[in-house]
Amino acid sequence: MDFLNFLEFQITDVIDILLVAVLLYYIYKLVKGTVAINIFIGIVIVWALWKLTELLEMKMISSMVGGFMNIGLIALIIVFQQEIRKFLLMIGSTNFATKRNFTRHFKFLKQEVMSTKTDVDAVIGACENMGGSKTGAIIVMERTNSLDFVKSTGDTMNIEITQPILESIFFKNSPLHDGAVIIQDNYITATRVILPVSNDRNIPLRFGLRHRAAVGITEKTDAICLVVSEETGSISYIKNGEFIPFKGAKELATLIKKDLE
Numbered sequence: 001m002d003f004l005n006f007l008e009f010q011i012t013d014v015i016d017i018l019l020v021a022v023l024l025y026y027i028y029k030l031v032k033g034t035v036a037i038n039i040f041i042g043i044v045i046v047w048a049l050w051k052l053t054e055l056l057e058m059k060m061i062s063s064m065v066g067g068f069m070n071i072g073l074i075a076l077i078i079v080f081q082q083e084i085r086k087f088l089l090m091i092g093s094t095n096f097a098t099k100r101n102f103t104r105h106f107k108f109l110k111q112e113v114m115s116t117k118t119d120v121d122a123v124i125g126a127c128e129n130m131g132g133s134k135t136g137a138i139i140v141m142e143r144t145n146s147l148d149f150v151k152s153t154g155d156t157m158n159i160e161i162t163q164p165i166l167e168s169i170f171f172k173n174s175p176l177h178d179g180a181v182i183i184q185d186n187y188i189t190a191t192r193v194i195l196p197v198s199n200d201r202n203i204p205l206r207f208g209l210r211h212r213a214a215v216g217i218t219e220k221t222d223a224i225c226l227v228v229s230e231e232t233g234s235i236s237y238i239k240n241g242e243f244i245p246f247k248g249a250k251e252l253a254t255l256i257k258k259d260l261e
Helices: 002-007 011-031 036-055 059-079 081-093 099-104 120-132 163-169 209-220 248-259
Strands: 137-141 155-160 180-184 187-193 224-228 235-239
Touching (some): 120 137, 120 163, 120 235, 235 248
Antiparallel strands (some): 155 187, 180 187, 224 235
8 A cells, every 4th residue: 555655664664754843843942841842742732634635645634633733833933933033043053063062963863861960059159149148140051052143242251150159259349240151061150241132022121131131141041040139139030031930949950950950
């Protein structure tokens, strides 16, 4: 039977499946934890239904679903505008020349979970102390997307993370306290960084410029941010342009370590 011809696999079919799997993985990674994840799952189901009806030669339902997929393309671009921007930025800004960054993209194929090199406990400890003294701070942790385009707005550094160093950087009389700190692996790579500010009107008015800057950089890249409020001393964790709730420093540490894997 002709519709069973798809069972005859070739090497190109295996490569095709692997490429599609990698593409779907990255799309899922971009929308995971956001409202768009439900839309993404719905699109995958509709697409699978479309291909199934084509395979079974159900012409009427296939043409209806196919028409919906074709007409809905423009709407999908609008809905996923932010995610598409992040995806293109991820492709364009990642340095594939180095072995470390290249293998980093395929770490999900490994059986063992890789632990982050970042001293997350030192970062959280510094944030707790700064919160107690109501010292404002914004810390950006780089993940897959390169942050070179914002690092250039500040001072380049190469300092290994320790709790006292982070606290001294954001000390109110320090010349480095104004702006954000960029962390890559276990090093502070830039200070006094100017971040893009989000124009999202849904951000509560109680949050100031630091929080808007944290939302802005996490909207445009896959970086994660910690913000210490100068007014209340509270710590906010921001990812994918959203405030992530947590209960206590231990849970926050667990969330960050998981996101940095």
